[in-house]
Amino acid sequence: MAEPMAQPGPEILCDAVAKEFGHGPARVEAVSPLSLRFAAGRMTALVGPSGCGKSTVLRMVAGLEAPSAGLILLGEERPEEMQRKGALAMAFQDASLLPWRSVTGNVALARKLARLPADPEGVAEMIARVGLAGFERARPAELSGGMRQRVAIARCLVTAPRVLLLDEPFGAVDELTRARLNAELPPLWRARATTCLLVTHSVREAVALADRVVVFSSRPARVVGDIAIPEAARTDSAQRLALMDKVSAALSQGWDESGADTRLAAQ
Amino acid sequence: MTAPAAFARHGAAALGLLLAWHLAAQALAGSHMLAGPLDVAVYLATHHALMGRALIVTLENAAWGFLAGNLAAVGLALIVALMPRTRVVVAAVALVVFCLPLVATGPVLRVLYGPGPGPQITLAALAVYYTSFIPLLVGLRAAPASWFDLIRLYGRGAWTAFVQIRVMAALPYLMAGLQIAAPAAFLGAMVGEFTGADRGMGVLSIRAMRGLDVEATWTIALVAATVAMLAYGAIGALAARLSPARPDILLATAPAPAKGNPMLRGLGLAMLTALVVLALWWALMEAFAxxxxxxxxxxxxxxxxxxxxxxxxxxxxxxxxxxxxxxxxxxxxxxxxxxxxxxxxxxxxxxxxxxxxxxxxxxxxxxxxxxxxxxxxxxxxxxxxxxxxxxxxxxxxxxxxxxxxxxxxxxxxxxxxxxxxxxxxxxxxxxxxxxxxxxxxxxxxxxxxxxxxxxxxxxxxxxxxxxxxxxxxxxxxxxxxxxxxxxxxxxxxxxxxxxxxxxxxxxxxxxxxxxxxxxx
Structure with missing residues (x-):
């Protein structure tokens, strides 16, 4: 396992970052100028109504979308430089596994793309860690949606990235497995001091996993809440519930027309 | 259904079909329309050496044409993959060439090549390249955007995306094209043999038809059909082994998104295509003098x-x-x-x-x-x-x-x-x-x-x-x-x-x- 060699994650800076799509009458303002800092080696959850632009923020940090204005730095570096160093990893909403590769092949591909030496043992261990031991040779088509998302998470972690971007990675994972992954995975990125951004619909998950929850309004995304989650809340369920209420309240406040689904998700 | 049961059902269906064929041939006896299964069997038994030689000749020509046509299809698809702007024009020119009537290109090719298998191979290649090219075009574009995001996320470029994603995503489409191409190559080779070859299934077919030889016509048709179906099935089986995760392939090209006036665009494309075809035509004739x-x-x-x-x-x-x-x-x-x-x-x-x-x-x-x-x-x-x-x-x-x-x-x-x-x-x-x-x-x-x-x-x-x-x-x-x-x-x-x-x-x-x- 490459854990001892993993470098700690950098601070992420978004300075007046904005994003527009399209031109003229079809122009859509996805993110209005946004300035945020995400602490090095911590996990920040981004919550907000569907289509509010939180995934766009994640894609800009990943260097997959260029901001229309503003600057994004990961430590001292632009996202593109981090890409070239193989220091980024991202889990997409739809898992995005290559259908012609086995579970092992998909996970190992990330190390190849990141120009890291092949590490069959590390790959196998990571597959076991997401609970898929015994499925190494299965193709994505033979797995359930939740299992595919777990493969995608293993693919993210196998390169020991400095920055980990998770776009609703547990959406299709069943409740029990989700609880287990929520318990097992955070120690991994905490030990590596990976800087994590988690986009999620689930207030419960945001509070359970993150050190801080940033609440966005509906589109164009503005910050309507910024709630620190103290270490104590992980063991104190009363405090956790109070924080969940606080996040939900911020969500309702930033709720224009499209907030119905966030209310449901908060339950 | 269990395998033996399915086998029994298919066997019964085949027997029933044979019987119906036999009865139909009996009923139509003397009308010079239908040769029964017994006639075909007798013809095959007496002419198996001739049929075998002809089949080998045609298969060889078809195989070379299959190879050449599919290589051309891959080459065209690569041009379009590397230069996406050329897609519409390359597809249009490829279509016009595919529309050349085999009946007329056959004799012209015969004059150009002289005796030998040249026209048969060329016609077989012409008969297959378009039906392989079109699915390849779709296949090279048939990958979701997030797969390419994954490649970019690790700072890798277009070449990695091409090798890791486009080629692999296009493979099932290539196989679907090849499957249709196999019988088409056989057809092209046979038409080529119509144009004055001295051996092959096409020659036998023409001779049988001119002579109103019902048994020969039916036997040749059945042998050719069997070969075509076997080739189709064999490539299908190969495809199933190579790419188990097969998408549903409908061979539909996604129509290009319309920008501006579609009539004007269509007219522009038609003129550009005509220009390219005329230039190619002229250049080809001059190049070979x-x-x-x-x-x-x-x-x-x-x-x-x-x-x-x-x-x-x-x-x-x-x-x-x-x-x-x-x-x-x-x-x-x-x-x-x-x-x-x-x-x-x-x-x-x-x-x-x-x-x-x-x-x-x-x-x-x-x-x-x-x-x-x-x-x-x-x-x-x-x-x-x-x-x-x-x-x-x-x-x-x-x-x-x-x-x-x-x-x-x-x-x-x-x-x-x-x-x-x-x-x-x-x-x-x-x-x-x-x-x-x-x-x-x-x-x-x-x-x-x-x-x-x-x-x-x-x-x-x-x-x-x-x-x-x-x-x-x-x-x-x-x-x-x-x-x-x-x-x-x-x-x-x-x-x-x-x-x-x-x-x-x-x-x-x-x-x-x-x-x-x-x-x-």
Missing amino acids: LSRFFAKRPDDIWRYLISAPTAAANRATLWAASVETLRLVVPGYLAGLGAGAGLAMALVLVPWIAGAVLPLAVALRSVPIVTTAPLIVLALGRDTLGTITIVAVMTFFPALVACIQGLRQAPGQALDVMRIYATGRLTQLWHAQIPAMLPAFFAAARLSVPAAILAVTVAEWLATGRGLGALMAMTASTSNYNMLWSAIVVVAVGSALGYALVAWLERAVMARVAPEQLRG
Whole structure:
């Protein structure tokens, strides 16, 4: 396992970052100028109504979308430089596994793309860690949606990235497995001091996993809440519930027309 | 169903078919239409050495043509993948070349190559490259954006994306193309042999038909059909091994997203395509310094049809032949498409029959037209009805297969929603299944245009002695190369226009029922 060699994650800076799509009458303002800092080696959850632009923020940090204005730095570096160093990893909403590769092949591909030496043992261990031991040779088509998302998470972690971007990675994972992954995975990125951004619909998950929850309004995304989650809340369920209420309240406040689904998700 | 039970059922079905065939042959004995299974067996037993030699020759030519045509398809697809802006023009030029009538290019190639297997191999290559190129084009674009995000996320470029994603994503599409190409190569090689080869299945076929030898005609047709189906099945099995995760492949090109005025764009594309084709034509003739006597240049045809004193008479001859051909090809084409789509819809109402018919239809689709044409001529005569039927058969099977596959694309949950409200089968068909079928139907309708024209010209040449097919055959044998090349131009342009007309209809219909299909 490459854990001892993993470098700690950098601070992420978004300075007046904005994003527009399209031109003229079809122009859509996805993110209005946004300035945020995400602490090095911590996990920040981004919550907000569907289509509010939180995934766009994640894609800009990943260097997959260029901001229309503003600057994004990961430590001292632009996202593109981090890409070239193989220091980024991202889990997409739809898992995005290559259908012609086995579970092992998909996970190992990330190390190849990141120009890291092949590490069959590390790959196998990571597959076991997401609970898929015994499925190494299965193709994505033979797995359930939740299992595919777990493969995608293993693919993210196998390169020991400095920055980990998770776009609703547990959406299709069943409740029990989700609880287990929520318990097992955070120690991994905490030990590596990976800087994590988690986009999620689930207030419960945001509070359970993150050190801080940033609440966005509906589109164009503005910050309507910024709630620190103290270490104590992980063991104190009363405090956790109070924080969940606080996040939900911020969500309702930033709720224009499209907030119905966030209310449901908060339950 | 267990494997032995399935085997028993298929065995019983095959026996029943044989018996029906035998009885039909008994009933029609003396009418020179149908040779029974016993006649075919006797013919095979007495002529197996001859048939075997002919089959090996044709298979060898078909294999070389298959290889060359598919390499050309891969090359064209790579050009388009590397330079996406060329896509529309490359596809249009490839279509025009595919529309060249084999009946006329055969004799021209025979003169160019002289004796030997050259024309057979070239015609086989011409018969396959387009049906491999089109699915490859779709396949090279058939990867979701997030797969490319994954590549970029690790700072890797277009080459990695090409190797890791595009090639692998295109592989099942290539296999689907190859599967259709295998019987088509056999067809091309046989047509090539019609043009004056001394050995091969095509030669035997012509001889049997000219001599009204019913046993030989049926035996050759059955042997050719069996070979074509075996090739189709073998490539299918190979594809299943190579790419187990096969997407549903409908061979439909995603129509380009419309920017600006579609009429103007269409006109611009047509002019650009014409320019490229003319330049290619002229350059090819000059590059090989081919004699102007048989290798006509664009300006020869211009003189022959426009500026020469006899131009009006030449045009009149060509026009009369074209009208005769159109009268046969249009009803046949529409009847074949209509019957294919209609039967597919009827079968969907009785799903268990559809399951049984689909493999049969897929198999029959792979039977080359040159083997069925003589049978239909034997049965229906050398007249209008026989020719229309040949065209209809040619378009029927692709339409049937595409429509059954398309009808299955209807989202299961949408059908479940309808079932919850106890909606009738016809309502489900109308609201969910027919809209889902249309993309596949139109893909089949487009590709059937050149196929129908090939069928009609082959039938006119071999059987009726009228229309463009006969005109091309006659001018080829009398060395009237001006008229032959003019007919080639008319057929190629007519086929391409017919294809464009169907594509235009497709856009108009899809814009109403499935606008998401039109997004690029």
